[in-house]
Amino acid sequence: MAHSNLGYWGLVVVIGLAVGGCAPSATPKPEGASSSASGSKSPAGQQSGAGQGSGTKESATAPGSLDALQKGQSTATPASSPLKDVFFDYDSYGLRADARQVLKANADWLKQNPSARVEVEGHCDERGTSEYNLALGAKRAQSAKDYLATLGIAGDRLSTISYGEEIQVCKQANEDCWRQNRRARFVTMPSRPAS
């Protein structure tokens, strides 16, 4: 390196420079601000209703957890959602009896709504490393998807994604909250257009 390279910093092309960390209170983002992240191409929620299955009525498609996080909305599965969450033990991706019950009910709904496509989200509680938890969340999502396959749900209707410990539905450091976060969540996606 040249000897007088102390001016290198001046060559930095600033992308998205923000003065961070000086004031203790960062400017709060207004609740429900709809400025989506650049590059985020999620159509979820904007085409809901188009081509949805007949029969069973369902509430408007709730956004997936990342979309909800970005919009400042609740990341919990709404009580009105026809597809319920399944829960897991600590550091485990095995399906308990209660989880299998929920998956059976979810499979029934999916059979009654044959054009519905679902993203299975895997989540973890906040303990441990984010990387390990991203892998564990993937295991949880896959566990749920594999079980749904044994119940006759075609794999191409289900995508999986892991958010690890990154999107929590509650923040307390206790087992009651941790238990709620160790979940797989089922988010209906817009149907594919007819080819």
Added chain:
Amino acid sequence: MMQKIMLMLSFLVFYPGFAGAQFKGEIVGQGGQKFPIAVSPLKNLGTTPDGAKLSEGLADTMAYDLDLSGWFKVLDRSAYIEHPQSTGITLGAFDFKDWSAIGAEGLVKGGFSVQGDEVTVELRLFDVYQNKERIGKRYTGKVKDYRRIAHKFVDEIVNQFTGVPGIFNSRLTYVSTSGGRFKEIHVSHLDGTEKFQVTNNRTINLSPSWTPDGRAVLYSSFKDRVQTLFLFELYSGKEIKFSPHAGRLISGKVSPDGKSVAATLESGGNSNLYLLDLNGNVIRKLTEETGIAVSPSWSPDGRQIVYVSDRAGSPQIYVLDVAGGKSRRLTYSGGYNTSPEWSPKGDRVVYTGRVGSRFAIFSISGDGGDPRKLTSESSDSEDPTWSPDGRFIAFSSNRAGKYQLYIMQATGENQRRLTGSGGDDTKPSWSPRLD
């Protein structure tokens, strides 16, 4: 007789390597205490009216680094006797008695002059006992970069004592929520200045790490909905997106030779280590787990990768031989061990382990053996990263409430908070030394 012993002891301190190979790197003053050093405000050798800012700013920066190292006791400036602007800065031009009187064993003095937007700085380290000059340096740079000069000189001071330069001219990259709800990637100088935000995409950004030349940061992001890796060049603003044919990239680390990336690719629920090129194309698969293999970190010679696997039923640390493909288990105590990083010295691996319901930082020899716990489990300490000289560890801890970044010596001593922010600061990664 006392005089002779004191002279001998200061001889021991100032001549590197004397303390013996196993204690190399240790700096001690009389009676095993921290080495007392005075850092005088610098003398304005020119006519710039901005003098006070540089005079004190340069001294403050050096004092901060020396203090942060845990090796030095920086003597309080309010006790200094001489007037820096009217006293000389070279041998013979000032009185050592002004400094021995306040207990200094070492003394940093110097001067500066400003020409336009450039500054020239002279700095000297003096041995107060022997009335000698140990280091004399002259630096030139932009006025606004004056702190870099101070950091470089402290690195020289450490080199003088230990034979290995210090690490105070370096950076950290880390994740911060800045008090909001999005995890973004930040870079700052080790002293918290020169803050720069690599991402501002209002999604989830994680696991930043450096290329070995310190010019780019590799990180994972959900900004394109599917989690993958991005390689961001700091000085050009260019970014390469890694696009695997299938699956998601959870994290990655660039190899010590800068030519490849060890990354975790998750596909079909299974997470394995892969070797990728710098465009994100798969060179080969490194592990064959039907479970989880994550968090790779390279040994400094690039021949081994330490990582986390759950093949034993819970997350433990393993070492992969890159050429041969075989893995051996490193951690046998504790039920949950993750986040390993191999020391740049090649000897030890630092990691996070669960103790009861909390997480603490441990180090263990790369050959295995008994781990050493470095932090208290009365709160959580996680995400350890080594300094480029392998003598310090930076980490994230919630001991004061929100997660902040901390530094400690590799022995676990002298744990200090680095500058905090309004939000949770996690996952620090320490850069190589800057030029």
